[in-house]
Amino acid sequence: MTVLLRHVHEPDQKDLDGYVRRGGYEALRRALRELSPEQVVELVDRSQLRGRGGAGFPTGRKWSFVPKHAPVKYLVVNADEGEPGTFKDRTLIEGDPHLLVEGIALAAYANGVRTAYVYLRREFYEGRRRLERAVAQAYEAGFLGEGILGTDFSLDVVVHPGAGAYIAGEETALLESLEGKRAMPRLKPPYFPAVMGLYNQPTVLNNVETLCCVPWIVREGPEWWIAQGPPQLYSVSGHVNRPQVVEAPLGTTARELIERAGGMRGGRKVKAFYPGGTSSRPLTAQHLDVPLRHEDLAKLGSMLGSSAVIVMDETTDMVRVIARVCEFYRDESCGKCTPCREGTVWVTQILERILHGRGRPEDLHLLDSLARNMTGTCFCPLGESVPPSLRAGLEDFRDEFEAYIRGAREPVEMPVRLRLGAPAPGG
Numbered sequence: 001m002t003v004l005l006r007h008v009h010e011p012d013q014k015d016l017d018g019y020v021r022r023g024g025y026e027a028l029r030r031a032l033r034e035l036s037p038e039q040v041v042e043l044v045d046r047s048q049l050r051g052r053g054g055a056g057f058p059t060g061r062k063w064s065f066v067p068k069h070a071p072v073k074y075l076v077v078n079a080d081e082g083e084p085g086t087f088k089d090r091t092l093i094e095g096d097p098h099l100l101v102e103g104i105a106l107a108a109y110a111n112g113v114r115t116a117y118v119y120l121r122r123e124f125y126e127g128r129r130r131l132e133r134a135v136a137q138a139y140e141a142g143f144l145g146e147g148i149l150g151t152d153f154s155l156d157v158v159v160h161p162g163a164g165a166y167i168a169g170e171e172t173a174l175l176e177s178l179e180g181k182r183a184m185p186r187l188k189p190p191y192f193p194a195v196m197g198l199y200n201q202p203t204v205l206n207n208v209e210t211l212c213c214v215p216w217i218v219r220e221g222p223e224w225w226i227a228q229g230p231p232q233l234y235s236v237s238g239h240v241n242r243p244q245v246v247e248a249p250l251g252t253t254a255r256e257l258i259e260r261a262g263g264m265r266g267g268r269k270v271k272a273f274y275p276g277g278t279s280s281r282p283l284t285a286q287h288l289d290v291p292l293r294h295e296d297l298a299k300l301g302s303m304l305g306s307s308a309v310i311v312m313d314e315t316t317d318m319v320r321v322i323a324r325v326c327e328f329y330r331d332e333s334c335g336k337c338t339p340c341r342e343g344t345v346w347v348t349q350i351l352e353r354i355l356h357g358r359g360r361p362e363d364l365h366l367l368d369s370l371a372r373n374m375t376g377t378c379f380c381p382l383g384e385s386v387p388p389s390l391r392a393g394l395e396d397f398r399d400e401f402e403a404y405i406r407g408a409r410e411p412v413e414m415p416v417r418l419r420l421g422a423p424a425p426g427g
């Protein structure tokens with residue numbers, strides 16, 4: 001039995017009536033009637049909910065950092081969903097927008113917030129339409145606005161479409177963008193959003209899926225939530241028969257997820273898979289039975305990230321995959337810091353050289369050295385997302401790189417879209 005996806009395919013779930021008929025806004029009613037804001041924070045803390053945006057930070061703990069008596073506080077919802085392979089937030093926004101609105105209202109009540117912004121990926125045209133409609137319906141029914149449900153709790157929700165950059169999903173870059181500036185990460189500390197965020201005020205910043213978990217936790221209790229798995233959304237894509245968002249208990253293996261997504265296309269074998277979007281280290285077929293949860297993946301030098309499982313079959317050219325991933329980070333680098341701005345360009349140039357049949361044996365050493373120089377030196381995690389793929393390439397698929405360098409593989413042309421910065425060392 002699913003929880004987060006339980007009603008996303010019911011046609012009338014997008015409307016207030018359908019949502020309320022299935023128990024919607026009960027959690028908000030209960031919280032406003034029976035629970036203090038501190039008790040809501042405590043429930044979320046006891047549920048062991050961890051953020052679903054990428055970093056996996058415990059949500060209850062994050063909320064406990066927000067200063068209680070600050071006169072102005074904000075809630076910002078990260079609905080940018082830019083991590084390659086991730087499409088779970090879009091599924092929730094389009095299929096169950098009131099669940100998100102209720103999650104926002106509960107988070108705002110818990111943290112003493114009266115203005116919330118949803119920073120929504122601009123390409124989500126349909127999601128925006130449905131979410132704005134849900135917000136309007138919630139105002140009309142008294143679940144948003146002044147004196148919600150006859151209490152002294154008031155909340156305004158603003159849906160704000162972003163301008164379409166991957167870096168705008170990074171929380172401090174998102175805040176810059178929301179303030180009308182260029183999306184570039186802020187220096188931390190002091191800019192931990194809970195303490196100093198939007199317009200320099202304390203700001204609770206959470207992912208869409210994270211907030212969609214909250215109404216269930218408040219309605220059914222943290223013990224129930226934990227007993228359900230806890231429920232986790234995995235975006236399963238790549239060489240599977242039916243790419244889809246799979247809801248499964250946290251810690252489900254890639255083998256089970258592939259099965260749930262209809263098995264491998266053409267009955268082929270798995271060669272590799274990204275367990276948490278392209279920012280995580282890709283794993284190999286020998287890891288198909290590893291539970292996909294934070295601790296187990298950290299032991300393998302990978303991470304759950306946004307839980308986007310991208311599956312690649314035995315025919316996949318891993319050199320091309322890794323070059324394509326590095327191209328993405330090169331194009332999305334905001335350019336603020338040198339290791340990322342220059343490193344992503346160098347790495348991509350070397351990988352393209354190898355693919356074009358002009359690679360040299362020392363290029364592998366050079367790639368290794370660049371991966372080391374980009375680890376722990378970048379200003380934000382975007383630049384740090386390149387080394388995990390490179391490391392996996394050099395350690396687990398080295399023979400494929402060597403085959404190109406030896407001339408044992410047919411050279412391929414990669415799309416070369418941007419040529420910025422200095423040429424790679426050695427031409």
Ligand SMILES: Cc1cc2nc3c(=O)[nH]c(=O)nc-3n(C[C@H](O)[C@H](O)[C@H](O)COP(=O)(O)O)c2cc1C
Pocket residue numbers: 050051052053054055056057059078079080081082083166167168169170171172205206207208210211380381382
């Ligand atoms: C480059 C980059 C892109 C990110 N993109 C997103 C995104 O699209 N959506 C998201 O929720 N979090 C994204 N994150 C993570 C956010 O910075 C932040 O950790 C998250 O929104 C916090 O919410 P949570 O605690 O509910 O997970 C990104 C992080 C980085 C470094």
Ligand code: SF4
Pocket residue numbers: 167185332333334335336337338340341378379380381382383384
């Ligand atoms: S790591 Fe990349 S995206 Fe992050 S601040 Fe540096 S240049 Fe910008």
